[in-house]
Amino acid sequence: MSESFDLVILGSGPGGYVAAIRAAQLGLSVAIVERERLGGICLNWGCIPTKALLRTSEIYHYMTHANAYGLSATGVSFDLAKVTERSRKVAGQLNAGVKSLMKKNKVIVVEGSGTLTAATQVTVTTGDQTRVLDGKNVIVATGARARDLPGLAADGKRIWTYRHAMVPPEMPTKLLVIGSGAIGVEFASFYNDMGAEVTVVEMLDRILPVEDEEISAFMAKTLAKQGMRIITGAKVSDVTPGDAGVQATITTADGKATTGEFSHVVVAIGIVPNTENIGLEALGVETNRGHIQVNGFGQTNVPGLHAIGDVTGPPWLAHKASHEGIVCVENIAGLHPHAFETWNIPGCTYSRPQVASVGLTEAKAKDAGHSVKVGKFPFIGNGKAIALGEAEGFVKTVFDAGTGELLGAHMVGAEVTELIQGYVIARGLETTEAELMETVFAHPTLSEMMHESVLSAYGRALHF
Structure with a gap:
């Protein structure tokens, strides 16, 4: 029944x-x-x-x-x-x-x-x-x-998915992270800060490949500065787990293959x-x-x-x-809502530093036929960021040069996963550069960088 x-x-x-x-x-x-x-x-x-x-x-x-x-x-x-x-x-x-x-x-x-x-x-x-x-x-x-490596399922001992990486039976000493999307970069950041030697391998030509190219480049440089080894345009093969570790071969775009030993592998290649x-x-x-x-x-x-x-x-x-x-x-229920669209969904990566974005990257905006105005403002120009000891990062905004439409916003640095919602709301309300420039931002706050980035797009930045 x-x-x-x-x-x-x-x-x-x-x-x-x-x-x-x-x-x-x-x-x-x-x-x-x-x-x-x-x-x-x-x-x-x-x-x-x-x-x-x-x-x-x-x-x-x-x-x-x-x-x-x-x-x-x-x-x-x-x-x-x-x-x-x-x-x-x-x-x-x-x-x-x-x-x-x-x-x-x-x-x-x-x-x-x-x-x-x-x-x-x-x-x-x-x-x-x-x-x-x-x-x-x-x-x-x-x-x-989580998607497994072709021909090799995660075993929870030496080869981990995100699920295994959250309940580690032991601390990795030498960790290989395969894939550099948000999940891969977050686990790389966690284990690197906790003392592991971390290598990140990405098949595409840059890490965080869905983000704006300048954000990806900044993150690659910053993570390398933190001690990570970042390898892009490469693939991992011949992954062989053993009792004491994992052997894996990394082949770069020029065809050079190197076999290395790792204590553990995190597979973050999609879903x-x-x-x-x-x-x-x-x-x-x-x-x-x-x-x-x-x-x-x-x-x-x-x-x-x-x-x-x-x-x-x-x-x-x-x-x-x-x-x-x-x-x-x-x-x-018959309420006749607007059809769901994906044009204004923010994306966040909670690594150190954080990454957040919404809308079109500069490259995609140009590919879509927009003539653009781009503004950027660095954390080093913001008093609150300096006071926090978090002066690395920047805010980037992309506008349509003709209409002033905010096409996209891209941020890297401390607490940007909280800041991004301001731009999401602005885009939802179809705010142009005019309203954003006339908005008063509290001082001292990190959000002032959002204002300065907009001003920068129109040659009006005040503090840099």
């Missing part, structure tokens, strides 16, 4: 659980299915616990450089088990918070593995028990997982959508390289079946999934 709901959601990550809350707010009866832990990968094994680790490494860095602030700290050390324990406690606290939110909003949580047995029906298996959930609509929010074995094929759901194809309202080609989040394709970001979920649910 089946149970009936207005909406059944398969997956409880930041897309699924936010969609469930919004649906409940709109008066819909909702069931959400989760095979592991409420909150999904982001909350339990991604966004949140990694930030807890990075906070630890940031504080450790400050402690080992206390002299720069006129302080003395001797005998500084760390307990890796306690570092990991703190990160897991943070994740556990937020998992409990999601449970509370589900209860508060009267969302029925069904634990187990869900399969689509019809376009609007999910059968959940828990051990030898099954439960059939019928919904007027179904949302697939099953997320994604794979979780679309296998959930019933999509039998329903004829359209996919592209495993990602479910949807329109701006999360609708698939099958009536009543929707999809949101990482399972639908890039950008693979928690905040993108949450907003997709809200748009999808509001459309289901």
Whole structure:
């Protein structure tokens, strides 16, 4: 016998659980299915616990450089088990918070593995028990997982995915990070600050390849200055794990191959959508390289079946999934929301220094046919940055020369992941350079650099 709901959601990550809350707010009866832990990968094994680790490494860095602030700290050390324990406690606290939110909003949580047995029906298996959930609509929010190296699966001992790297059984001494997107750079930053010798290998010609070229170049130089070895335009092959370490061959663009020994390897070469074995094929759901194809309202080609989040394709970001979920649910409820678009989604990398951006890079703006005005302002010109001892970095803004439209903003330096939202709001409000230049920014703040970068684009920078 089946149970009936207005909406059944398969997956409880930041897309699924936010969609469930919004649906409940709109008066819909909702069931959400989760095979592991409420909150999904982001909350339990991604966004949140990694930030807890990075906070630890940031504080450790400050402690080992206390002299720069006129302080003395001797005998500084760390307990890796306690570092990991703190990160897991943070994740556990937020998992409990999601449970509370589900209860508060009267969302029925069904634990187990869900399969689509019809376009609007999910059968959940828990051990030898099954439960059939019928919904007027179904949302697939099953997320994604780490991609393995071809022919070599991560073993959790010497070869790690992000999940293994968050609960290390031992501290790496010589770490190889394969891939230099946000995940790869964040783990490289964490382990480097904690004392490991880190090598980062990127197949493309620059690290953080989705960022503006000047940001990538600055980060490569800065990370190398911190002691990392950065190798771009290269590939890793012949990865052979052993009891004492890992042997890997790195081949550069000129064909030169070098075999090295590492204690551990972190594989950060992308993700794979979780679309296998959930019933999509039998329903004829359209996919592209495993990602479910949807329109701006999360609708698939099958009536009543929707999809949101990482399972639908890039950008693979928690905040993108949450907003997709809200748009999808509001459309289901008949509120006629605007179709979801990706043009104004910020991206953040929580390394040291941080990186944040929104909109078009300078190169992409030019490729799109824009005549541009570009402004830049360095951290060294900002009083608050100097006072903080964080004078490395810059803010870059890209405007359309004719209309003054803010096409993109790119930042590298301390706390830029917090600052970027100002530009996101400005773009959402269709603010031009005129409004931004006339806005009063508090002094002394890091945000003054955002103002100065805009002024710089029009030859009016005041402090540099």
